Amino acid sequence: MASAVLVFLLCLTAGALTTVLGEDPYLFYTWNITYGTISPLGVPQQVILINGQFPGPTINSTTNNNVIVNVFNNIDEPFLLTWSGIQHRKNSWQDGVLGTMCPIAPGTNYTYHFQVKDQIGTYMYYPSTGLHRAAGAFGGLNVHSRSVIPIPYTLPLENDDFYVLINDWYTKSHSELRKLLDSGRTLARPQGVLINGQSGKTDGKGEPLFTLKPGRTYKFRICNPGLRTSLNFRIQGHNMKLVEMEGSHVVQNVYKSLDVHVGQCYSVLVKADQEPKDYYLVASSRFLKGEPLMATALIRYEGGKGPASPELPEGPVGWAWSLNQFRTFRWNLTASAARPNPQGSYHYGEINITQTYKFVSSANKVDGKLRYAINGVSHVNPTTPPKFAEYYEVPEKVFKYDVMSITPPAEKITQVTLDTNIRNVTFHDFIEIIFENPENTIQSWKVDGYSFFAVAIEPGTWTPEKRKNYNLQDAVSRHTIQVFPKSWAAILLTFDNAGMWNIRSEMTERTYLGQQLYISVYSPRRSLKEEYNLPDNAPLCGIVADMKKPEPYNL
Template sequence: MSGMMLTLLLCLSVGTISVVHCGNPYLFFTWNVTYGTLSPLGVPQQVILINGQFPGPNINSTTNNNIVLNVFNNLDEPFLVTWNGIQQRKNSWQDGTLGTMCPIPPGTNYTYQFQVKDQIGSYMYYPTTAMHKAGGAFGGLRVNSRLLIPVPYADPEDDYTVLIGDWYTKSHTQLKKLLDSGRSMARPEGVLINGKSSKGDGKDEPLFVMKPGKTYKYRICNVGLKNSLNFRIQGHSMTLVEMEGSHTVQNTYDSLDVHLGQCFSVLVTADKDPKDYYMVASTRFTKSVLTGKGIIRYENGKGPAAPELPKAPVGWAWSLNQFRSFRWNLTASAARPNPQGSYHYGKINITRTIKLVNSASKVDGKLRYAINGISHVDAETPLKLADYYKVDDKVFKFDTMKDPPPATAADKITMVPNVVNITMKDFVEIIFENPEKSLQTWHLDGYSFFSVASEPGTWTPEKRSNYNLLDAVSRYTVQVFPKSWAAILLTFDNAGMWNVRSEQLERRYLGQQFYVGVENIARSLRNEYNMPDNALVCGIVKDMPKPTPYSM
């Protein structure tokens, strides 16, 4: 069968799901989501498996691939999964959050379809319903370069995904009950690397094997729930080449602080004595340090890993300085974000400034988290559907969150669906201000942004003189250090309803998130795709006739 005929058949077979990108390859996946019993930290507990795997299977794609992924929900409650960092252009319908999609009911299935664009790099997926992420169902998602787009380093001998994260021995349902009762989920019990933690008794199987003299690529992602982690490899340095879809200046590090939701790609050369070595991930900014480790084995190597582990840095000032050392690789030939037709983002006039201040308080005796005094509550009708069906006034109100935040925002919390209206193509400055003693990490769906500054204290307009307006890394998460602020710049040119959330699962579940509504006022297909034919419909729009589709 000719390639053209195959492409035509593929287009016909998926044409009823969503907008079809004919001419680009399709990757088809089927996922069965089930419960299982494992003992990641030596204690039997219920976990969530994808095709029997914990963590879930790696999605290995190439730029412009069309992903068609059929998810069968065999759990006893609704389920959704999001694609952290993947910029689904004009397609928030597939974003996998409760503000954009109806969850997949138990015993049913739903087929996601989206295209990975020119985002060469490392990403992850994880569930957004309830506290499911605390049970598993997360995994790595990589976007490789097409042959026409060279990357700024030689092809490695192999490419490994390393999923690090803190872990609780309580099940996701137990943790949810704690939060629903008004209490905190407290501290995790350990740290896992690819779902395991080496015992160090000489019986551990290696997670990865390296040939002496060869260079390997490690994609390190923090899929945890609460803590930043420091990652290092015993006796080896790491050359940073990519983070969150952007190639970086290739600095070398002995260790890397990887905050929640972040992914780094490093090159490691097997140039030491051929034996076993530990890779180590340990919690940062915690009173008691939890450590997870795994074995890297040299091929035909002899000898166990040395018991003495490399030490992690101390204090968050070290981490702030490391953040400042990250720079965008401006000479890389791979695709880079191009806001408003210019790589020179520092020369674009700011249209709007939004200041966001996180807080924690109690409502009716129960713990809640908020942004500018608003604690988000998921509506029965997804916000995107309410907006599309033009019944948004019955589900939510735009801009209930005030900017700047009121003086009472830290003490008085209002619980409502939290949606900010932003005009299409505005170039926006967002300030994340953190008055608390703990580090915060934030993620924005559907976009990458320029992380231009992070400093102690409170933000004022005069702080703009300290922004990196030349080579700040374009990424999809930003950490905000204790009693500090961080600034990002981006063009809101992707129509849809997009989630901004704390990457701390407890905080996100208890309200520390909101949605950005970038409206397709013209209802044009040039700005946004139509609702997919297979979209799940729920809430007040369930029995309503579908609106007139967008047109050109």
């Protein structure tokens, strides 16, 4: 009897070890990138489809899953996808931007492999090359919490989880829009707004986008993958309880509407507690001159009778409203994140700032063509990705570090210089970044590879004395931040993720015309503990295409 018990215990132990030592689950996707013709605004136009879909398919993953996406490029231009908000720990090789990857050539494929390590939340993907974002190829990317980690609200049923992609839209093709920018012109005002690829009508007819059962609570994941337009989202007759944004559980305030700036994502809970009938989802433009652009989509109560009311809920006016809404966003310090430790255990407000970077946006013409810049430098992508040049230890043949000052002059920046804008930073430094917007239009900024603490947005210009207004206790950890006209925003983050990471304007026009830079978070140890090797399947380009690969990193 004793020996049988011993064998049983040994089996239990072996099973436990297998569970601990086994790899995290893998998710496999095969995506075909093709052109197609659809009419989102009633005008037939060329778009980019993924597996024939517009928008593209949604990736549903769980914390720590390995995501494998085999992308076949069947369009006539080089192509890349970037996974917005996914931190790619030690793995900027999978970031999907031209500073860290060679694009996927027409008629070839590339397999992305990344892990959603220690993350939860609502994210999205979109193209990063050649104005392709204007043609589609964007979609949702969910990272669900593991079942062993509690979340601070009752989780809706699996089929009660909806993705809502809201974005501005142009009726010109991406190649026509690119020609406009290459000629020195701007994109100007979009022609419309879409909800999940449709503009919608307000005649009460048509099929519902989603069907709700009375009394149930639903999660709506709302993302703005658009080109340049902030949008306000609201649901006719319903409140929205905000529960998560960009990977962080938040204090659960209730909102009638939410401003969703370019590149941002929110998760809200909506209870189907109204009269059973149809209602409208509404997305309308913000901060555009002229009448707001609008899209609608129907939601329908199961068994409901009656069309949606034609009286749509009005959107807010003015950017001060949006600023005040930002100030209501707070991190939920009592909730676990992707790990079973309290989010508030990281007291970011008590860490000494190592260095302050001040990024001032500007625009001017170079050789008669419009360029956007940061601190007077407008980024130019070289034919060799700078990350490849670093890995092959030939950066001096491709770019120079630190061509841009991080302390711009107090006077207005008027001159714009074209250069490859790479900033060399110290591993593990705790950094303060100030985004200053002297222009009359709203901006949105994105930091790849990291989440940061969005500690302040205020009107005017930044000075060190403004630090007394920072939220140093429960600012939300996120990866995008908007900057209102004639205003500034401050973020804090630790450069603890080795690699080369893109900081960019989320307005695609501005990114394409140079308003971006890369930070090289370099670890001199060249160790797998801090950064992965160049993937074996990575396409090579530029000067490294014919070079011998360096010795791989070891533990």
